[in-house]
Amino acid sequence: MTSPPPTALHAEPGQAPELLTVPQVMARLQLGRSAVYDLLRAGQLASITLGRARRIPTHALTDFIHTRLEQDAAR
Structure with missing residues (x-):
């Protein structure tokens, strides 16, 4: 079984x-797990929550990383 190809961080x-x-x-x-929650x-x-399932859009993860990088660079 092969893994799916990497996808873009932002949707087309x-x-x-x-x-x-x-x-x-x-x-x-x-x-x-605790740190992510x-x-x-x-x-x-x-x-977002779909029923009982929690899902994180890739753009939200990208935005979080960029924000943290900017915060660290400002120190």
Whole structure:
């Protein structure tokens, strides 16, 4: 079984953004489950809820990373 090809962080116009699961975000940020949920609770990382499932749009993850980079650069 092969893994799917990497996708763009922002969806093309007319396409819905890719939604990531919490474990996928954990892997991309190399953080634990509690740390990711802390970011979600604090509003630092945007997400949507579909039923009981939490999903993070790729653009929200990208925005979070850019914001943190800018904050660190300002120090």
